[in-house]
Each structure stands twice: as C-alpha cells, then as structure tokens.
Amino acid sequence: MKDIVVDFGPVRAVDHVNITIGPGEVVGLLGENGAGKSTLMNALAGAISPTHGEVVIDGSRKTVSNVKVAAQLGIRFIHQELNLCNDLKVFENMFLGEELRRPTGLLDTTTMIARCREALGRMRTHINPETVVGDLQAAEKQLVECAKALLFKSQLIIMDEPSTALTTEETENLFETMRTLKTEGVSFIYISHKMPELFEICERYYVLRDGVLVAEGKFAEVDDSAITELMIGRQLAHDVFDDHTDNTRPEVLVKAENLSGAGFEDVNFELHVGEVLAITGLQGSGCGQLADVLFGAAPFGGTLTVKGRRVRSGSNVRSFMRRGVAMVPRMRKERGIHNDLSIMDNHNMAYINARARTPWISKPAALKRYERERKSLSIKANNPANPITSLSGGNQQKIIIGKWLEAEADVLLLDNPTQGIDVGTKFEIYHLILALAKREKAIVVFSAEPPEIHKVADVCLVMFKGRVNAVLERDQITERNLMFYSTGANLRVS
Amino acid sequence: MSVSAPTNVGSALRRINFRELGIKLFTEYSFVLSFILLVILAATVNHNFFSWPNISNIFVQSCIIGLIALGMSMVISAGQIDISVGSQVAFIGGFGVLVLNQTGSPMIMLAFTASAGIVIGLINGLLITKGRMPSFIATMAMMGAARSLINHFGSGGPFTVNRANYEQFRQIATGSVGLFGVKVPYLMLIFIAATIIFDVVMKRTRLGKHIYAVGSNEVSARLSGVNVDAVKTATFVITGLMCGIAALLYASRTTAVAASSAAVGFELDAIAAVAIGGTAMTGGRGKIFGTFLGVLMFKIISNILTAANVSTFLNGAISAAIIVIAVLLQNFQYRKQR
Numbered sequence: 046m047k048d049i050v051v052d053f054g055p056v057r058a059v060d061h062v063n064i065t066i067g068p069g070e071v072v073g074l075l076g077e078n079g080a081g082k083s084t085l086m087n088a089l090a091g092a093i094s095p096t097h098g099e100v101v102i103d104g105s106r107k108t109v110s111n112v113k114v115a116a117q118l119g120i121r122f123i124h125q126e127l128n129l130c131n132d133l134k135v136f137e138n139m140f141l142g143e144e145l146r147r148p149t150g151l152l153d154t155t156t157m158i159a160r161c162r163e164a165l166g167r168m169r170t171h172i173n174p175e176t177v178v179g180d181l182q183a184a185e186k187q188l189v190e191c192a193k194a195l196l197f198k199s200q201l202i203i204m205d206e207p208s209t210a211l212t213t214e215e216t217e218n219l220f221e222t223m224r225t226l227k228t229e230g231v232s233f234i235y236i237s238h239k240m241p242e243l244f245e246i247c248e249r250y251y252v253l254r255d256g257v258l259v260a261e262g263k264f265a266e267v268d269d270s271a272i273t274e275l276m277i278g279r280q281l282a283h284d285v286f287d288d289h290t291d292n293t294r295p296e297v298l299v300k301a302e303n304l305s306g307a308g309f310e311d312v313n314f315e316l317h318v319g320e321v322l323a324i325t326g327l328q329g330s331g332c333g334q335l336a337d338v339l340f341g342a343a344p345f346g347g348t349l350t351v352k353g354r355r356v357r358s359g360s361n362v363r364s365f366m367r368r369g370v371a372m373v374p375r376m377r378k379e380r381g382i383h384n385d386l387s388i389m390d391n392h393n394m395a396y397i398n399a400r401a402r403t404p405w406i407s408k409p410a411a412l413k414r415y416e417r418e419r420k421s422l423s424i425k426a427n428n429p430a431n432p433i434t435s436l437s438g439g440n441q442q443k444i445i446i447g448k449w450l451e452a453e454a455d456v457l458l459l460d461n462p463t464q465g466i467d468v469g470t471k472f473e474i475y476h477l478i479l480a481l482a483k484r485e486k487a488i489v490v491f492s493a494e495p496p497e498i499h500k501v502a503d504v505c506l507v508m509f510k511g512r513v514n515a516v517l518e519r520d521q522i523t524e525r526n527l528m529f530y531s532t533g534a535n536l537r538v539s
Numbered sequence: 540m541s542v543s544a545p546t547n548v549g550s551a552l553r554r555i556n557f558r559e560l561g562i563k564l565f566t567e568y569s570f571v572l573s574f575i576l577l578v579i580l581a582a583t584v585n586h587n588f589f590s591w592p593n594i595s596n597i598f599v600q601s602c603i604i605g606l607i608a609l610g611m612s613m614v615i616s617a618g619q620i621d622i623s624v625g626s627q628v629a630f631i632g633g634f635g636v637l638v639l640n641q642t643g644s645p646m647i648m649l650a651f652t653a654s655a656g657i658v659i660g661l662i663n664g665l666l667i668t669k670g671r672m673p674s675f676i677a678t679m680a681m682m683g684a685a686r687s688l689i690n691h692f693g694s695g696g697p698f699t700v701n702r703a704n705y706e707q708f709r710q711i712a713t714g715s716v717g718l719f720g721v722k723v724p725y726l727m728l729i730f731i732a733a734t735i736i737f738d739v740v741m742k743r744t745r746l747g748k749h750i751y752a753v754g755s756n757e758v759s760a761r762l763s764g765v766n767v768d769a770v771k772t773a774t775f776v777i778t779g780l781m782c783g784i785a786a787l788l789y790a791s792r793t794t795a796v797a798a799s800s801a802a803v804g805f806e807l808d809a810i811a812a813v814a815i816g817g818t819a820m821t822g823g824r825g826k827i828f829g830t831f832l833g834v835l836m837f838k839i840i841s842n843i844l845t846a847a848n849v850s851t852f853l854n855g856a857i858s859a860a861i862i863v864i865a866v867l868l869q870n871f872q873y874r875k876q877r
Contacts, residue, residue: 344764363764374762381762383755385823390748397745398764404745448763 058084060256066201071223071233073247075276077495081256082236086203089234090114090122102200116143120199123190123207131179136161138178139193154428164195167225169218183329184211195226202226203234206328207241220246238327239532240272252276256418273525286475286500288383289519292319293503295461298456298487299339299370303347308334309511312347316456316487321478323490323498323522326508327531333375335508336460336491340372341365351456366399371454373445375461375491381445382433389415390430392444394453424479439470446477457481460491475500495524509533545691569868570817574832581839585846591721597838599712600728601629603792605730605834606785607805608776608812609737612830615813616741617774618754618822623663623681624782625805631655632796633788642705645711648790654785659685660779664691664772674775682806686799693798699771700794712792726788730834733781738827749776753824807858812837814865837861855875 065458066072075388076082088095091109100107102118109115115122129138136157145153145160161174170188178186187207194202208216219285223233223246235247243250244264252260252275260275299316316322326332326353337343344358351368360373374380383391393411415429422443426436433441442462449457463471478501482488492498498505505522507515515530529535582588602709608625614621631652639648659681666677700708715722749770752760761767790796816833818825840861841854 340762361764361766363766364701364765372762374759379756380758383752383821384754384761386748386751388832390751394748394752394760394763394765397748401745406743406745406748408743 058255058256059088061098062256062258064251064258066232066234067228068200068232069227070249071227071235071247073250074234074236074253075243076253076273077276080253080276082253083205084252084256086122086205086234086236090120090203113142113327116197119198120203121194121197121199121201122203122205123194124205129178129186129189132177134175134177135165135172135181135189137176139164139174139189139196143197160196161192164192165189168192168222170215184215188212188215188219191222195222199231201232201234203236205236206238207222207235208237208239216242223311226534238528240534243272270525273528291503291505291519292482292485294318294320294485298352299489300350301305301339301347302350304335304338304345304349305347306334306338306343306345307329309508310507312513314506314513314516316489318455318487319482319485321482321488321490321501321503323492323502323505324508325492325495325498325505325527325531327493328373329510330403330508330531331511332491332493332508333460336372336375336458336489339458339489340370342372363398365452366395368453369453369455370458371395371449371452371456372458373449373460373462375464377438377441377445377464382441384432384434386433387430388426388433388436391433391450392418392429393452395448395454399452399454408524414451415447416438418444418450421450422447423473437470438466439473440472442466442474443477455486457486458491459488461493462490463492463497464496471497495527498522498527499524507531509536556782560744568817568829569824570815570826570829570832570836573815573875574836577836577839581843585806586841595715595724597835598730598840599724601834601838602726602730603785604805604808604812604837605831606733606781606788607778607835608809608816608830609733609827610774610781611809611813612675612737612816612818612825613741613750614778615775615818615820616754616822616825617750617771618757619667619771619774620810621663621674621678621775622806622810623659623678623685624778624809625802626685626689627656627659627779627782628671628802628805629796629798630689630786631659631783632790632801633689633693633698635786636700636796637706640701645704645787646710649784649787652787653780654783656779656781656783656786657668657776657798658779659782660776661772663779666776667775668768668771672711674771689798695799697795697797698790699826700790705794708791710791710795712788729788729833734827734831741827746770746773749827749857751823751825755824781791802847804858807862808837808854810859811858811865814862814869817869819869820866847871852861 062085064072064085074082074086084093085091089100089109091111091114094110100109107118109118109120111118112122130141133141139161140157145151145157158174163175164187165172168188168191169420170185172181172185172189178189181189188211191204191207207219211219213511221266227233237243241416247264249263250272251258252272254276294317296318298318301312301314312335313432314322324332324335335345339349341356341360341362341364346358350355351365354368356365356368378384384392389411392415393406396411396414397406397497412429418424419426424440424443424447426440433444436444447455463474466474475497478488478490489497490501499522500519502522503519505517506513507517508532510533514533514535515526517526517530557796577593578588585593587593607628611621611624634655635648635652638651639645642648663674663678663681666672667674670677712726715724716728717723736843741750749760749765752763752765753770757767789802793801812833813825813830814820814833815830815836816826816829818829841857844853845851
C-alpha cells in the first residue's frame, strides 16, 4: 500500500501511510484505539475508498473499489465485529455472496457444506456447517469468521483482533492454521492489542499513531515495553493535564454494589461530587452495557443508589433524568443526535422531558437556554434553526452536553465522548470535563482511549471480560497500566 | 402565510428576511412553489378558478381527506404508517349512522365516532408498540378486519340515514356561515381550524417535538427520556380520532355509508397528500402546512383531470403516481443537501 490517505469529512484518519507485505509473511499492525488501523485495513480490503494513494499487488497497481474486487484479488478481511447473519446457517454465511451453483442455476448445497466442513476442520473445530449461526457461542462465531477466509484461495488475510473472544487453546489452533497457510505462501496482517500473541506469530510490525505510521521493524529486535512506548508516543515536554487537580468532595452521588447486567457482573464503585471516574475496557469487557445500566436504559441486578435513594431495575430513562443523571451516548450519529432536527430542538430535548412543567414549548425561553450554553461551552454555531448536521462533530457533542446542563443534571455519564472528533476539539472536551468537575458535577467517562483517561480521570476502573480487573488511583493511571489491566495480562500468570 | 404558522403571521411578517426566504422557498418550502405553479396551471385551464364558489368547493372536497391526512402527517413524521384509515372511516361511519338513526342526535353520533376512532387507534398503537409489530402489518390487519366486519353487518350494502334525521344531519356537510360577506362552508372552517391546531401541536408542544424526534432517531429519543411507545401510540390514537370525525362528515356528505365501497383508497389519497406536502416518508421532518397545501393540491389536480374528462376510475393510479413522483423529488432534494 502506497501513500494511503483517508479523510472522514474534516478528520484525517490515515495520513500518508506506506506498508509492504511479502509472500508468506505475518505482519503485526499496532496502535491504540482510534489510531487508524481498522480504517487503513478497510481501505485495503475495499470497504472504504481512500482519499489518496494506491494499492500495488505483485507489481501492478490495483483499484480495490469494493469488497468483491478485493476477494477476487485474494484479499480477505476477518472483522473485529462479527459480520455474520444470525438467522442463516453456518455454511450459508460462509458462502454469502459467493454461493456455489449447479449448472441448472440452483444452489449446490452439498458441495458448499462439504467445503465448509473441510475449512472448519482445518481450524480444528467441530462446528456443524448446518447449525444456525445465532445458536453459536461468541468464540465459535469468531472461528466461523476465520474459516470463511479458508474457503477460497487467498493471498492476504487481514485479521482484526481475531482472538478477542477465543480461549488460549483456540488461539493456538488458529496460529497453527496460520502457520500452515504461511508455508503455502499466504500472507497475514494481524491486528491485536495482546503482546504475547504478536510476538509469537508475527515477524515484522508497523505502528500507527493518530493516523501516521510512526515505526516499523522486526519483532525479534524489540521488547514489549519498547513497543508500548512506540504506540503511546513519548510524553510531551509539558502537558497541561499533568497538573491535575482533584476536585473530589466527600459527598457520594452514585453508589453501585454488586451491580450486574448483560455482559458484566459484580461491579462496585462510589461516585463523589466533583469526581471524574473513568471506566475502560476492550471490546466485550461490558463497558457499554454498564453505561446503559447507569442511565436506566437496560435492566440490572444488584444495588444502585443515586443521591441516597435506591433505584429499581426497570425504571426508565426519564426517572434517572429527573434524579439528575445525564448521558452523552457513544456513537453520536446513531444514538446521540437527531439528524433531521434543528440545533435548537436537539438542544432542548432533555429539558422538555426532565424539567418542563407544561406541554407547551416557549421558543424565547428555549432560545435563552441555548444561548447560555452556547456561550459557556463556546459552541461554534450560527443559526440555531439550522439542522444539527451543519455542525462539526465536536460542536454537536457540546450541544448534547449543553442540553443536559440545562436539564440540571449533576451526574454526567460520558460514553466515549470524543469518538470521531478531531484532535483539537478533543482537547476542548477534556478541558470541559475538568471544568464541569470544578462546577461540582460528578462525571463518569467511559473511554477506550488511554491518553484520554490519563488526561481527565481521578480514578479509573479497568474492566476485563465483564469484571472490574483493577481500580487505579490517579498516580497509577498510566497508559501502560491501562493497557496491562485491560488486556487481562495480570490474570495470565500460569 | 407562506412563511410561518398561520398563528403568528403578524410577527413573522415584520422580520422577514427576503434572501433567506428565497432560499427556503426552493428547499424547505418547495411545496409552496409547486402549489403556486399548480394554481397557475389550474387557473389557465379553468377561468373560474379564483371565483369564491370554486375555491370554497375545493376546500369542501378536501376536508375529509384533509382531516385524515393531518393525522397521517403525525404518524409518518414518527416514522410509522397507517393504511387502515379508509376502512376505519367506513367502519365507524357505518355504525355511526346506526347510532344517529337510533338516537336522532348528531352530538351523540359524534361522541360515538370519536371514541370509536380513539379505540381503533389505540389498538393499532398497542399492537405496534407492545406487540412489536411493524406498523404496516398491524394497520394492514386493521384495514382488513374493519372492512370485513362492516361488510358483514351491512351485508355489503349501505347504512342510510333515515328520513327523520336526513335534512338536519345533511346540514353539517352542506351548510355554511356568512363571514366577510361570503358564504364559508362549515367543512372549510373545520379543515382550516384542524390545520391550525395540528400546526401548533407539532411546532409548539412537547408531543410535537417528540414525534419528530422518534421519527428521526428512536435510540437518541429514548436516551433523551422520550417515551417512544407512548409517542407512537399517541399518533395512531390521534389519527383514529381524526378518522372518527371524518367518518361523521363522510356520512353527512353522502347520507349513506356503503359498507363495501365507502372511503376505499382514502389511505392512498392521505399518504399522497402528506408526500406532496414535503413530509419525509422515513419520518423526522415535515410540516403540517405542507400537508394542508398537499391536500388542496391533490384536489386541484383531480379537478383539472375531471375538467379534462379523465375517467374517475383512474384516481387510484393518479394518487399512486403522485406519491411516487413526490417521494422521488424528496429523495433528490435531500440527497443534494447531504
């Protein structure tokens, strides 16, 4: 891949990256969340088209315009999120879009099942090709996803965190399969956060940081602390966030005891006035579900107390809002904003639900509330009647934060608040979080980005596989510790 | 009147920005533009177009579909659809006539038709929210059931208003009141009043904002504390209520509700009116004033076609064509914005 650039609107996700892979080579691609790894690989596999740059295969320039073209070129992408249709059978999923047909035009089910069985056999699993995918365990789905790449002859297989849901033994089997394919000349790009795996299977590495290729070399010549340092980058000479002041006061606002829900269990914490609590974890650690529970958007077990009063499971979002809890959801576009509505209507949405006493909406009052937040959060917007989509991601996010401040929220749950926001605005959001803590708000930041947590958090819960793996105090919150505990490295002693 | 809600024409006129108005006319308010073009076309075909009898007649013809289309606007803005409205009108209208014949009181009939509409709307809403059915399926079931039941009880024939009530009851649809030196039909007043009420509800109340929010993004709405199920149900209940009122007016206009043929195709007409009024079929955006003009446009088109001797059997095809063209234009317009 030569000189690849990918822009998403104003955000440059991948910046002039060059990568080469030889035949039969396994290359590790490293970088923190949001460093641009998945984006780069999507460009290679034809899922998105790069703004600039080209892909050269066997010396000739290729335009990988879509996934089908990539497949014809022998490039297969095993995705991090499982891309399987739950209602279809295993073999139907594996051959989706590339179904084998008899000369009559009807599907050749027998051959497809046989070839699936063979591919799954090479992965050393005994999944029946005729089971419905929805009935499989997460790990089995992952293996099906991997086996998909074995059905057809591939030149290059891209694996985006394939081992997240796998046990050690299953991972070993996966590696064994990879080694066999390697001798047949198949190359791999392997994306993972787990150091031991990378050192075991990969020969060379590329490190991405903020969309830029910052390092490359051989695994044999480095150790894992050197790699981690490359990924997080050296600390700047003076970081304003290093002068961290803790605004925590003794009053407890939210208390969770033995809290459990879909995807997590046994979570305990206390959130104080003025405190910034970060909760982090890799995908599948239960962070997202925990966020939903703390806002009443999902049922839970255990005890949850807000401002001294116990909350029952099954109470709705509005009752949490009335107690002063606010949520800035993850995936802003899908869960946060109303695309069709104006800036002002988006901004007004929490107030009219939590605080308004009459069903009538007073435009002047709404405008006054909006102007107040626009000034205090320095939101860059011209006409509040314009659609919210006319704003940049960062300003949209500020509108959402502002809407909760107007609903008199004092417990703010920020679920990945800087997702898809450019670096400059990210820093504004960090300053905003700290300023809110000073204004005696209690804040929970759910984040998968270690530098972000380092900048704002007073305390950090690190989740691993649905449990709290570590509670880090301010002076323990380093990017290395966060990586260490969120990958469960401390548990892999044996 | 074309720039803002009919409620605050005065204040709006004072702060009109003409450049912005021009841009809005071509984007957000393009339905106003098509309305004007259509009126010009109609005026060239029919030289009496601007005469008061003709104008008031268009309103009279628009009223029944108009009331239903107002409800339909809410349903579609919330991202749903209700295809049971025609059958609702026939069902409620048929039984409404029986109530009238029994009691002799149009007020009792109104109480009956309104509450019957609310109940039907509630059933639709609960099937969709609590039963987790797609609105298309739930209201399709309602469409079939209501039509079949009224056919059964009426043996397919008409429910006719009896002689004792005939003259008095017919007055509702044919009567008028003198205002500003002209005769203003009751139906025209009812349609305009209902439009103003709907406009205020959609623009200035919590329910209105919630409807757009749900139609735009259900997840965001829920995470902002909107009771999504209640909002969806409310849109169907309100549509049912409008069908109830429309059923009474329909009975008054025709004086006989034919079980098998009454209000057939009303769902198509109402949806067509909403579509040409610029409401997004995917929900989230739309204007009551657009639906108001949409209904009028729809009637003007069919008037032009009638004047041109086009068979009334083609009405369905024309409604269908209007829906398709309107939505194609919308898609084109929205794509340009993004």
